[in-house]
Amino acid sequence: MSTDSRTGAAPAPTGPLNRVDYSQRIPNNVGLAGDRRLQRALEGWQPKFLDWWRQLGPALPTKDVYLRTAVAVGRDGWAHFAHVPMDEYRWGIFLAERDPDRKVHFGKHKGEPAWQEVPGEHRAALMRLIVVQGDTEPASVEQQRVLGDTAPSIYDLRNLFQVNVEEGRHLWAMVYLLHAYFGREGREEAEQLLKRNSGDLNAPRILGAFNEATTDWLQFFMFTYFTDRDGKYQLGTLKESAFDPLARTCQFMLKEEAHHMFVGTTGVERILERTAELMREHGTADVFPYGGISLDVIQRYLNFQYSVSMDLFGSEQSTNAGNYFTAGLKGRWMETRREDDHVLLGVTRELRHVEGGEIRTRTVPLLSALNLDLRDEYAADCAGGVRRWNRVLAAAGVPDRLHLPHEGFNRKVGVYAGHHVTPHGEVVDETTWRAGADAWLPTPEDRERVAALMIPEYEYGKFAGWIAPPRTGINDQPVEFDYVHLADEGLV
Numbered sequence: 098m099s100t101d102s103r104t105g106a107a108p109a110p111t112g113p114l115n116r117v118d119y120s121q122r123i124p125n126n127v128g129l130a131g132d133r134r135l136q137r138a139l140e141g142w143q144p145k146f147l148d149w150w151r152q153l154g155p156a157l158p159t160k161d162v163y164l165r166t167a168v169a170v171g172r173d174g175w176a177h178f179a180h181v182p183m184d185e186y187r188w189g190i191f192l193a194e195r196d197p198d199r200k201v202h203f204g205k206h207k208g209e210p211a212w213q214e215v216p217g218e219h220r221a222a223l224m225r226l227i228v229v230q231g232d233t234e235p236a237s238v239e240q241q242r243v244l245g246d247t248a249p250s251i252y253d254l255r256n257l258f259q260v261n262v263e264e265g266r267h268l269w270a271m272v273y274l275l276h277a278y279f280g281r282e283g284r285e286e287a288e289q290l291l292k293r294n295s296g297d298l299n300a301p302r303i304l305g306a307f308n309e310a311t312t313d314w315l316q317f318f319m320f321t322y323f324t325d326r327d328g329k330y331q332l333g334t335l336k337e338s339a340f341d342p343l344a345r346t347c348q349f350m351l352k353e354e355a356h357h358m359f360v361g362t363t364g365v366e367r368i369l370e371r372t373a374e375l376m377r378e379h380g381t382a383d384v385f386p387y388g389g390i391s392l393d394v395i396q397r398y399l400n401f402q403y404s405v406s407m408d409l410f411g412s413e414q415s416t417n418a419g420n421y422f423t424a425g426l427k428g429r430w431m432e433t434r435r436e437d438d439h440v441l442l443g444v445t446r447e448l449r450h451v452e453g454g455e456i457r458t459r460t461v462p463l464l465s466a467l468n469l470d471l472r473d474e475y476a477a478d479c480a481g482g483v484r485r486w487n488r489v490l491a492a493a494g495v496p497d498r499l500h501l502p503h504e505g506f507n508r509k510v511g512v513y514a515g516h517h518v519t520p521h522g523e524v525v526d527e528t529t530w531r532a533g534a535d536a537w538l539p540t541p542e543d544r545e546r547v548a549a550l551m552i553p554e555y556e557y558g559k560f561a562g563w564i565a566p567p568r569t570g571i572n573d574q575p576v577e578f579d580y581v582h583l584a585d586e587g588l589v
């Protein structure tokens with residue numbers, strides 16, 4: 098234990114509502130102490146999680162990190178900030194408050210009371226959704242494991258670790274559901290969540306994007322912008338679930354998710370600020386020689402991360418998605434704000450697809466195209482961020498702009514898989530694709546040039562030359578605050 102007076106393993110639970118009990122081995126607001134069987138099962142999983150964290154969690158040794166920890170789930174004051182040694186961080190189980198009158202508000206069970214238990218007929222499907230969701234959380238931690246070695250600042254390093262501990266907690270959230278509601282099978286799935294690993298050829302993570310390497314900080318910021326945003330939208334649909342414990346878990350996870358996307362949005366924004374500054378200063382687009390990242394490389398990283406994140410929505414036409422909806426397991430984004438019958442029988446929509454070498458449209462039942470419905474919401478949200486980034490370029494007097502590539506670009510899942518579509522939406526043949534690919538997707542040379550800039554900057558308040566400092570610090574602390582104490586700086 099540290100002797101630093103600001104350092105505490107367990108934050109004082111001061112939140113106003115639905116307090117989290119930190120006196121327990123596993124902090125929680127689900128009354129774990131009252132269910133000895135479940136408590137024992139989770140306490141059996143805890144050391145395996147901690148082993149996994151030590152082996153595949155953040156690699157950079159630290160003394161402590163200024164972290165946000167959830168202490169309550171109410172609207173205000175749910176988080177507590179303190180310097181915490183990483184291995185004393187308390188991962189816990191927090192569900193949003195229960196609404197005793199909550200009803201199922203879509204699908205064939207519409208109007209019935211929300212479920213507190215898993216109905217037998219939906220058990221397999223629900224477990225599958227929870228496992229897929231749970232699998233992504235530790236995967237991202239694994240992908241980001243070595244980024245601390247090249248952090249552009251102590252501020253950014255702290256944000257990386259914050260994202261990592263929260264993704265770890267999101268795994269806890271899904272493991273709680275598996276243990277509490279799915280018996281022996283659920284416990285086995287919980288074990289598997291630690292055994293599959295990102296990029297492992299024999300036991301990979303379930304979804305494609307979570308097996309890609311996060312090679313550098315530009316990719317990390319693109320990941321938190323585009324891929325954590327898939328998390329936001331998927332959690333948004335699970336938050337509507339008729340299975341109330343899942344809905345409540347996801348509701349609280351979404352609060353944490355906002356910071357992850359903030360890291361991505363502002364990270365890319367700060368890179369652009371610096372790039373634009375260097376472009377003007379030196380009158381050239383190739384800013385690598387001056388220690389910045391060129392816009393064309395940023396665009397290629399964007400193209401890659403957007404396209405692999407689009408794949409995370411599954412096939413545009415999916416009977417799974419329709420069945421999940423009708424059964425009440427997974428709703429639409431903002432389900433309650435949709436002005437229709439929430440059952441969707443007989444409703445149709447347009448779907449773009451490739452036919453005869455061009456993109457055409459056909460009409461399909463909406464129920465069969467709910468993955469696309471969600472993906473469209475996501476794409477519109479992504480476009481908003483790109484507009485924000487372009488304002489940075491405009492304000493700096495740089496005429497170039499970033500663009501989202503066409504939805505069919507570089508796709509491995511769904512109607513565009515097996516076709517070649519350029520970022521501008523032209524269907525092309527293999528030869529044309531190959532000739533263009535280096536202009537559209539990050540090349541090994543791009544990654545090397547970015548990697549060459551990834552030199553750590555661990556001095557408080559200083560920033561690597563390829564990224565501008567943020568406007569403000571975390572939790573009203575100054576930008577130059579000692580957010581992280583590295584292990585090798587000794588006890589000061």
Ligand code: BYC
Pocket residue numbers: 226227229230233234237264303304305306324325326327328329331332408409410411412413414415416417418427468510
């Ligand atoms: N890679 O009917 P289809 C997050 C599989 S991110 C590999 O089109 P469905 C986070 C699919 O499993 C949010 N395989 O798909 C972010 C199925 O396999 P089976 C994660 C894929 O079921 C950052 C088959 O293809 N949460 O939280 O309608 C950091 C046919 O699929 C992929 C969720 O995804 C792929 N990309 O939709 C940390 C929510 N896509 O069953 C965390 C839960 C599809 O035939 N998951 N397949 O063997 C779901 O709702 C759905 O499973 C999916 C797929 C939307 C993923």
Ligand code: FE
Pocket residue numbers: 234263264267328
């Ligand atoms: Fe997450």
Ligand code: FE
Pocket residue numbers: 264325328354357
């Ligand atoms: Fe996240």
